[in-house]
Amino acid sequence: MVDETPIRVQKNLEEKGIPFAKDQAMGVYSSIWNADDWATQGGLVKTDWSHAPFVASYKEFQIDACEIPTTTDLSKCNGDQKFWWDEPTVSELSLHQNHQLIWVRANHMIYDYCFDATRFPVTPLECQHHRHL
Amino acid sequence: MTLFVLIQMSSDGPNHNEFDFEFLGNTTGEPYIVQTNIYVNGVGNREQRLNLWFDPTTEFHTYSILWSKRSVV
Numbered sequence: 773m774v775d776e777t778p779i780r781v782q783k784n785l786e787e788k789g790i791p792f793a794k795d796q797a798m799g800v801y802s803s804i805w806n807a808d809d810w811a812t813q814g815g816l817v818k819t820d821w822s823h824a825p826f827v828a829s830y831k832e833f834q835i836d837a838c839e840i841p842t843t844t845d846l847s848k849c850n851g852d853q854k855f856w857w858d859e860p861t862v863s864e865l866s867l868h869q870n871h872q873l874i875w876v877r878a879n880h881m882i883y884d885y886c887f888d889a890t891r892f893p894v895t896p897l898e899c900q901h902h903r904h905l
Numbered sequence: 906m907t908l909f910v911l912i913q914m915s916s917d918g919p920n921h922n923e924f925d926f927e928f929l930g931n932t933t934g935e936p937y938i939v940q941t942n943i944y945v946n947g948v949g950n951r952e953q954r955l956n957l958w959f960d961p962t963t964e965f966h967t968y969s970i971l972w973s974k975r976s977v978v
Contacts, residue, residue, distance in 0.1 A: 773971065779953075784974060793923075794922075796918075800914050801911070802912050804911070817931075858973055863976045864975065864976065883952065
């Protein structure tokens with residue numbers, strides 16, 4: 773999400789045989805670094821160090837999750853307990869959010885691996901199921 | 906400028922899962938690009954890129970990843 777606007781949705785489609793990230797504990801990381809070997813126009817535009825220093829600022833960071841004692845002990849979070857993020861109202865887009873996502877995709881999306889037939893002669897399976905978005 | 910700001914959720918190891926939220930730097934005057942990517946069981950190559958509809962360097966904005974058993978938004 774960017775502000776209140778959804779920009780991408782990956783549904784859990786495990787029942788269709790598509791792997792979904794859910795069985796490993798996750799951490800959150802944030803950083804800034806030089807990526808002029810690939811990031812902009814495939815690395816054609818090099819970093820102009822005369823503009824340094826480069827600063828990334830964060831504020832009001834929030835995290836709400838089920839915290840585990842160690843990365844191998846997930847039992848506390850994998851049980852029957854329902855968390856607020858398991859509610860359909862949270863994990864599924866509202867009609868309004870669906871419209872916002874369509875707006876983003878129509879007006880601002882510049883690349884989507886799902887439509888890159890050069891890279892993927894066979895459309896990735898999860899893309900075939902996302903086509904209706 | 907070609908710099909890179911990352912917000913990432915990930916697990917450890919070769920078969921790791923990861924959700925990336927990446928800000929690609931640009932040439933002055935061009936829109937900023939946000940790239941997202943998803944790794945599942947160590948496999949990525951699921952990039953999407955979009956032009957931001959505002960200048961992310963002038964004000965703070967909220968960037969979030971909502972991860973649940975049903976979806977990643």
